Amino acid sequence: MRRLIPSMVAVALALMSGQVVAETLRMQCAPSKEGRQYCNEIKQRFEAQTGYTLEFIDLPPASDEKLSLFQQLFAAKDASAIDLFQADTVWIGVLNKHLLDLTDSVADIKQDFFPAAWQNNVVNGRVKAVPAYLDSGALYYRKDLLEKYAEQPPVTWADLTRIATRIQQGERAAGHKNFWGLVFQGKSYEGLTCNALEWVASQNGGSFIDAQGNITINNPQAAQALDMAAGWIGKITPKGTLGYMEEESRALFQNGDAMFMRNWPYAYVLAQDSSSAIRGKVGVMPLPKGADGHSVSALGGWQWAINGYTRHPQAAIALLKIVSDAESQKRALALMGQAPSRTALYDDPQVLAQAPYLADFKGIFAQAMPRPATQTKRQYAQVSRAIYNATFNVLRGDSDGVTAVADLQQRLERIKARGWR
Template sequence: MKKLTLSVITVALAGTSHFAFADTLRMECPVSPGGKQYCQYIKERFEKQTGNQLEFIEFPAASDEKLALLQQLFAAKDEKAVDVFESDTIWVGLLDKQTLDLTDAMGNQKDQFFEGPWQNDTVNGRLKAIPNYIDTGVLFYRKDLLEKYNEQPPKTWEEMTRIATKIQAEERKAGRKNFWGYIFQGKSYEGLTCNALEWVQSYGGGSFVDEKGNVTINNEKAARAFDMAKSWIGTISPKGVLGYKEEESRTVFQNGDALFMRNWPYVWQLSQAQDSPLKGKVGVAPLPAGEGGQSATALGGWQWSVNANTKNPQAAIELLKILTDDDSQKMRLKIIGHAPTRVALYEDKEVLAMAPQLTMFRDIFAKAAPRPATVTKAQYPRVSNAIFNVTFSVLNGKEDGKKAAADLERRLNRVKGAGWR
């Protein structure tokens, strides 16, 4: 078995004051490019404002390895390992018992953040994390091709299907035999759970498990959403999409071989790079709604959490306030490129000068729908496994929507048992 370890890192800081520190905290430093520069900024602010010392650690870059290591540390009740760390969106419920309750200290900031992330970070009415940066599903499209064929970005999945069918046929007539109408993440993994949530919720079919923990997937609207997605395979989406994750999808789209693509906002920067064949040709829109429903987009991103075993909870909360305030989120955007979770920053002149594309994403972020991870707690991995496996069965033609909705209801109730825990 691979041994997972923490790495302690040093961030050089010029001009550090030579006073005696009251407490020493250990914070996760992002492994993203620019992470150490960002940590230096946080260290300077925290030590100057609080008189406490800040040290940094690095977790494994792979999300599953990081979670496994965190669980090892929590099981050992190692309060010295880390005080403040980044949680994946789908970990907040899973790590409920291992993280500090932040309700009294920071609950009054609710209205300053996007609703979806804040809801995601609330377990049984208690705030267990603070939104760090946001990510959601987005519809990318070829502006030049929609203009060429006198079409507008679609508002519904039915409209998208019509436009994709039309333009795919026309482009193939022009000799582009490998051109497709719609690309998404169809492989049987967490990314397919995100796509499935977006389809089902956009038709008004719910979010698989509601906020009270009830399994809600077995309904006619959810079945219609599954059937719509099934109809794309082999028509406007290649059968190969059943093996696509994010980067496979992006490669096909950025090579110019697809009209529409569902992916995450990171694709925007890459599509506009100097060496991109699509520079200046890509548009962004909310994901389409189901007929009679509303656009829905799966929430991604990361949150700041505090180890419940920390020896210095008050200092950890002071650090959390610095990490999540306007200035720190602006600095993180500038250095690392992560989208802020504070709504007001999307009207901030400095922010929009750095990242004008955020004006395209604000309304999309506001529609972010959390996966049913917080409510299902430690059982979410099994919940997601059931969702993406049943959805995959629909896409590869083994089940229709009605059968899939009933099948998924049975599986989720089996996972739930006497209750989510």
């Protein structure tokens, strides 16, 4: 495994000494034991198929550090540092002009992937990446407590509020004084943008900014959605939620102190761990909807993309097709627990025998909605910051839904100015 900067130096020295490096491709690879095993399997297939050599690149662990490094490399139009890499869902618009256009090369596999995940990678009608693995918001619940109180899983947010209130009161009366009805990610950060998107879109309030780049947040349904969530704080949701990210909310739920939790798929496996207080008692389902709306789950996950300056575009495309095929996605699931982006694998007996919980996630992934990142391009970080700050102000009681969506509309209009770029 090579680190990125040393590998660039090695390439430069090789070029100066006259060594041939034209037959080598470089691919991002996770530094874990499982990640290395996965990459070695890809290496064997790729080298046998193409005759090229494949090397692995070790990137920084933090997402923002990765993005910063890619932006530096692409600003320099570096063709040799890396050929194939994984991009976060919200990076495609940011890195768009530096990514190889895959439109014609991957047209034959488009139908094999979840539509929302695929569409997230389309910028101005051109395909710039292929989904690697999925993440999407889901509602976790205590199956044993639903049975105890003779309740059914909630379909609407009103159902959730009623059930959470009833069971919270019942459990506290039974002596569980620190029991809560619902936990989610309420801190002012990217995770709150995901939660806000789910609340607003599921109430027919839109997605803040539509696919054409129009700002749509200032509407009554969006205001109502934010007020609904604010109404949970201190009642069925602890005030501490305003400081919760994924792990804080998971810890409270997994300790047995909450009825419902909004979180990502990773939490399911951890809830079934032998150390979990709720092992065998957890169900997962799509998030609730508004009375006249539909369930919406914020799309997460990572995408395979190719350096637009690569000297070996055809070989890089061949590599991308290998890492994106069903065989590779099965191995990524087996070794690293990554949820496949190919729809057929959720009906595959081999996959379901290995990870039966994925049957519950097929419907969740099918209802996923991207954040407004691809259409807002390099301005997405500002957009998301405006969204989660406005939402946080409502949750904290410093604003109300009507005021917040009107102010957010104006703020986003100022960010957009003369267009998304």
